[in-house]
Amino acid sequence: MGLAEKVTMLDPDRRPVDRTALSDEDLMLRVQAGEKSCFDILVTRYKTRLFNYLLRLVSDPDLAEELAQDAFVRAYVNADKYRTIARFSTWLYTIATNLVRNRYRQKKRRPPVLSLFFSRGDGEEEIAQDIADDAPNPEELAVGEDLERLIREVTEQIPERYRIPFVLREVNQLSYEEIRAVTGLKLGTVRSRINRARNHFRRLIEPMLEDGLIVPDNDA
Amino acid sequence: MSFESPSLNVACRRARTWISRSMDDDLDETSRLRLNDHIASCAECERHQAVLQQGRTLLRGAEAEPSDNFEWKVQLGIQRALRERAAVELEPRSTGFWRPAMSSAAAVALLVVGAGWFFLPGQESTSVGGATFADPMPRVASTPVEQPDLSGAIPGTPIEIDATGSDFGIRTVGSFDERFRGDLYDPIRRDASTPDVEAVSELFRKMARGTMPGLRPVADGRRWPAHARTMGGTRGVQVLNLQIHGSKMPSAVVDDTMAVPETPDPR
Numbered sequence: 001m002g003l004a005e006k007v008t009m010l011d012p013d014r015r016p017v018d019r020t021a022l023s024d025e026d027l028m029l030r031v032q033a034g035e036k037s038c039f040d041i042l043v044t045r046y047k048t049r050l051f052n053y054l055l056r057l058v059s060d061p062d063l064a065e066e067l068a069q070d071a072f073v074r075a076y077v078n079a080d081k082y083r084t085i086a087r088f089s090t091w092l093y094t095i096a097t098n099l100v101r102n103r104y105r106q107k108k109r110r111p112p113v114l115s116l117f118f119s120r121g122d123g124e125e126e127i128a129q130d131i132a133d134d135a136p137n138p139e140e141l142a143v144g145e146d147l148e149r150l151i152r153e154v155t156e157q158i159p160e161r162y163r164i165p166f167v168l169r170e171v172n173q174l175s176y177e178e179i180r181a182v183t184g185l186k187l188g189t190v191r192s193r194i195n196r197a198r199n200h201f202r203r204l205i206e207p208m209l210e211d212g213l214i215v216p217d218n219d220a
Numbered sequence: 221m222s223f224e225s226p227s228l229n230v231a232c233r234r235a236r237t238w239i240s241r242s243m244d245d246d247l248d249e250t251s252r253l254r255l256n257d258h259i260a261s262c263a264e265c266e267r268h269q270a271v272l273q274q275g276r277t278l279l280r281g282a283e284a285e286p287s288d289n290f291e292w293k294v295q296l297g298i299q300r301a302l303r304e305r306a307a308v309e310l311e312p313r314s315t316g317f318w319r320p321a322m323s324s325a326a327a328v329a330l331l332v333v334g335a336g337w338f339f340l341p342g343q344e345s346t347s348v349g350g351a352t353f354a355d356p357m358p359r360v361a362s363t364p365v366e367q368p369d370l371s372g373a374i375p376g377t378p379i380e381i382d383a384t385g386s387d388f389g390i391r392t393v394g395s396f397d398e399r400f401r402g403d404l405y406d407p408i409r410r411d412a413s414t415p416d417v418e419a420v421s422e423l424f425r426k427m428a429r430g431t432m433p434g435l436r437p438v439a440d441g442r443r444w445p446a447h448a449r450t451m452g453g454t455r456g457v458q459v460l461n462l463q464i465h466g467s468k469m470p471s472a473v474v475d476d477t478m479a480v481p482e483t484p485d486p487r
Binding site: 040043044047048051052055056061065068069070072073074076077147148150151152155169170171173176191194195198199201202205206209 | 237240241244246268275278283284291298
């Protein structure tokens with residue numbers, strides 16, 4: 001069946017269709033049928049959500065954006081593999097999550113080489129070197145500091161294996177079932193990892209709340 | 221390593237699990253009642269619940285925006301991926317002794333194509349509009365035009381490059397200036413999937429009339445596929461790259477813009 005016939009099947013009445021009102025899944029059907037512009041709508045619809053998801057996972061805005069773009073590219077190039085039995089959002093998050101996991105693996109394979117000592121140059125003695133602590137400290141976290149960055153730095157300290165389900169739940173508000181589909185974990189594991197991540201998160205965020213460094217906007 | 225206090229008793233550990241599940245509406249009624257009883261008598265678990273709720277509010281409220289040219293980069297990536305896929309599919313299948321050598325040659329060719337993609341300005345012609353989303357690219361630039369050096373540019377000062385002899389249609393470099401923000405960016409960014417053709421046309425008319433003194437078109441008199449997009453600049457300077465094609469624009473507009481003589485220097 002040609003592309004024109006496929007598109008005609010999607011528009012049997014041949015009436016103008018407001019593409020922006022279509023569901024994600026309908027848009028993907030049209031992308032598969034050759035309506036490439038429908039993918040633009042999906043990108044616009046999901047770019048901020050996907051970017052924020054990845055930002056919480058990798059803590060580097062440039063890398064998060066690169067991964068988000070890569071996820072969209074892969075979704076488009078592999079659009080023919082998409083099946084409407086899965087929600088588009090779940091499929092997109094799965095692609096993005098796999099990209100992040102690959103990054104994590106690469107990072108582990110290439111651990112940074114850092115000497116705890118430096119030589120004075122006379123070949124005799126090595127002196128202990130202070131290692132910078134990247135964690136936010138109260139001096140850095142001045143009032144008015146960028147909330148988004150603070151949250152990012154806090155989230156970064158949650159262990160990676162807990163971070164993915166946690167962010168999918170807390171930031172992207174996916175259901176347990178959707179998180180299971182994205183991560184490939186068992187439902188019980190999803191629950192327990194989110195619970196563990198919350199315990200980590202609580203320990204990290206509580207001092208900041210107590211010190212008034214960050215104030216939640218309850219209207220948000 | 222658990223972040224829970226080792227001194228946490230069994231009741232509190234169970235309550236923490238229930239708190240987590242209650243936040244996700246995943247707790248049965250019996251457990252919810254027992255959790256409420258526990259929290260009523262345990263200040264630490266009550267605090268735990270409150271902090272988690274506040275944390276959730278913070279997490280959901282602290283949203284960052286991707287860069288303005290996000291869509292354009294996605295489309296550029298798609299074009300590149302499709303080209304690479306096409307190159308792989310076109311690669312002749314060989315066996316035996318020649319296979320590794322041919323694979324290496326294909327890899328080198330891809331690298332060369334990839335490098336050309338990035339470094340030849342004429343290749344940056346992915347459309348913002350959905351209509352030309354995955355269209356094949358136009359020709360490879362035969363005469364590469366050097367990217368303007370914007371490092372020392374002063375915001376508000378017009379910069380111009382001559383596209384004559386290149387494979388550009390109209391390439392205009394405008395300074396980032398608040399005066400032009402609406403005129404330059406809104407028509408294109410109002411809806412990245414469907415650039416406002418009329419607004420872009422009007423922008424070209426203004427440029428043609430010289431009524432935008434900070435911006436001057438440089439036309440080489442040829443017509444190239446339709447594009448309207450912005451490029452990231454440096455140090456507060458933004459680069460605008462607009463190209464027009466007759467099939468996407470009313471012909472009068474094309475004539476109006478493409479046949480524009482050099483506008484007088486406004487300075």
